[in-house]
Amino acid sequence: MNFLFLITTLLSSQHTDALNGQNYLQSKDFAAPSFTLKAFNNLHKQWGLDSYPEPKIALQIFESRYGMHQAPYQNDYLPMGIKLAAFPFTFGAVKGIALDCLICHGGALDGKPYPGLGNNSLDLQTFFEDMNKADGNKKPLAFRFGNSRGTNEAGAVSVFLLGFRNPDLSLKTSWTNLGLNDDLHEDAPAWWLLKKKKSMYSTGGADARSVRSVMQFMMSPLHGPDHFNTNEKKFADLQAFMLSIQPPAYPFNIDQSLASLGKEVFQNNCSKCHGTYGEKPNYPNRIIPLDVIGTDSKRFFGITKEFGRFYNSSWFSKEVEGWFSDDYKARETNGYQAPPLDGVWATAPYLHNGSVPTIYSLLNSKARPKVFTRDFQNKFENYNQKELGWNFQSKNNTEHLQNKEITEQRKWYDTSTPGRLNTGHTFGDDLNEQERSQVLEYLKTL
Ligand code: HEC
Ligand code: HEC
Structure with missing residues (x-):
């Protein structure tokens, strides 16, 4: 076999894996349903309607009420990230509504779905509350899935679900609280960044090549331990899909001479942490101590050591066993x-808790x-090319929300509340306005 042949074969098998991963993600047997069909069939009552509207109207309501976007594939007239799927062990007879990764990891740009871009307008909590009521449940949800639009409590989902399992992932009869916190306000990172990373999650707490780590999402109590083993290869394909995603190019004009001045400012002030870009890119994969970065600490402390210890005793951490590996x-x-910072123009708002709306x-x-709004539609006409971010409204406090409905309140992000602080990362404060506009222009090229 000649060298070129070997390389192209390797490349095309990577390509096939990525395609398989994408198909798996969009398939019906991806995850067990979280809700009954009864709940779905009653959902329109929560919208104040007598009957389920025609698909086009329904999709508009999913978009405006929950921030869910249209799917770029056939999906039974449901938005990207939720799907009609069969309950396990029913031979396809009993269907329900299942969630997949794209509910949080599928965003939109100018009306077009962009799988892999974090969903910056998702109101998962309102959706779960509506479905819970529509199912006739009187009990409230076990914890909050989100506190404001566009951020969610993905960490709490893992902590809650792992509490039902033994280390070999068999189900326990009682639940152990591994430190459940549902006020971490997590912003889903763009998947196209994963290929550069050695460690992932906002604290760098996991190996970026771990397949099992992202399988935490599959812990529905309807799945036994076998399900994890049989799906591991498919998740490896899903990882190949995540690694294949490219950042979107900046869609407006770039002033190249301003950008090249910005490159220098960036290299002097930002590269030691964020790396270099262009022909020979270098990403240093640095974790910056909490007292240096100074951003909100809730996420840092909110996933507890107790959870980490239990995770490390479980199947999830035993991926690459062997003499020389530490798993x-x-x-x-x-x-x-x-x-x-590749494609960073498209991932507003910024920081791990999405507390800062623009790069400026x-x-x-x-x-x-x-206090600012996070009910973005991500339409290009609402993009602020000077400050890099989607347009928003702002206030100094939340007084205007006192008599408003909860769904309305969740559209506003209040940075005075714990978990939502917009402090820290003051590295740009020493730049003058001219240097700032140069750096912003350079960031458009990444
Ligand atoms: C409920 C929303 C939600 C769902 C569903 C979800 N994620 Fe995430 N994901 C997040 C959030 C939020 C983060 C950031 C977590 C943090 O570090 O605080 C994240 C982080 C990640 C990361 C790390 C990215 C990085 O650069 O650090 C990967 C990889 C990932 N998710 C993959 C998946 C896959 C694959 C699925 C489906 C099997 C999935 N996620 C389902 C919300 C979600
Ligand atoms: C000492 C290291 C360090 C320096 C210097 C630094 N940053 Fe950062 N930057 C970070 C860390 C750490 C984060 C993530 C903090 C968090 O989410 O809480 C971050 C986040 C960001 C983000 C938000 C990314 C996102 O997707 O949310 C942008 C944009 C950014 N930095 C740009 C810059 C620019 C431009 C400069 C130079 C003027 C710079 N940074 C200097 C460490 C640094």
Whole structure:
């Protein structure tokens, strides 16, 4: 076999794996349903309607009420990230509504779905509350799935579900609280960054090549331990899909001479943490100590050591056993990971808790709004090309929300509440306005 042949074969098998992973993600047997069909059939009552509207209207309601986007594939007239799927052991007879990764990891740009871009307008909590009521449940949900639009409590989902399992993932009869916190306000990172990372999650707490780590999402109590083993290969394909995703190019004009001045400012002030870009890119994969970065600490402390210890005794951490490997264990770090900035123009709002709406205000901490809206539609006409971010409304406090419905309140992000602080990352404060606009122009090229 000649060398070129070997390379192209390797490349095309990677390509096939990625395609298989994408198909698996969109398939019906991906995850067990979280809700009954009864709940879905009554959902329109929560919308104040007598009957389920025609598909086009229904999709508009999913978009405006829950921030869910249209699927770029056939999906039974449901938005991206939720699907009609059969309950296990019913031979396909009993269907329900299942969630998949794209509910949080599928965003939209100018009306077009973009799988792999975090969903910055998702209101998962309102959707879960509506479905719970529509199912006739009087009991409230076990914990909050989100507190404000566009951020969610993915960590709490894992902590809650792992509490039902033994280390070999068999189900227990009682639930152990491994430190459930549902106020971490997590912003889903873009999947196209994963290929550069050695460690992942906002604290860098897991090996970025761990397949089992992302299988935590599959812990529905309807699945026994076998399900994890049989799906591991498919999740490896899903990882290949995540690694194949490219960042979207900046859609507006770029002033190249301003950008090249910005490149220098960036290299002098930002590269040591965020790396270099262009022909020979270098990403240093640095975790910055909490007292240096100074951003909100809730996420850092909110996934507890107790959870980490239990995770490290479980099937999830035993991925690459052998003499010289130390597995893909959960790691304790001392801060937050400085992410790569490829395609960063498209991932507003910023920081791990999505507390800063534009890159300009990230680089000028005095300009950060106290209370701002996160009900983005991500239409290009609402993109702020000067500050890099989607347009928003802002206020100094939440007084105007006092008599408003809860769904309305969740559209506003209040940075005075724990978990939502917009402090820290003051590295841009020393730049003058001219240097800032140069750096912003450079960031458009990444
Ligand atoms: C409920 C929303 C939600 C769902 C569903 C979800 N994720 Fe995530 N995901 C997140 C959030 C939020 C983070 C950031 C967590 C953190 O570090 O605080 C994340 C982080 C990740 C990361 C790490 C990215 C990085 O660069 O650090 C990967 C990889 C990932 N998710 C893959 C998946 C896959 C694959 C699925 C489906 C099997 C999935 N996620 C389902 C919300 C979700
Ligand atoms: C000392 C290391 C360090 C320096 C210097 C630094 N950053 Fe950061 N940056 C970080 C860390 C860590 C985060 C993530 C913090 C968090 O989410 O809490 C971050 C986050 C960001 C984000 C948000 C990314 C996202 O997707 O949310 C942007 C944009 C950014 N930095 C740009 C810059 C620019 C531009 C400069 C130079 C002016 C710079 N940074 C200097 C460490 C650094």
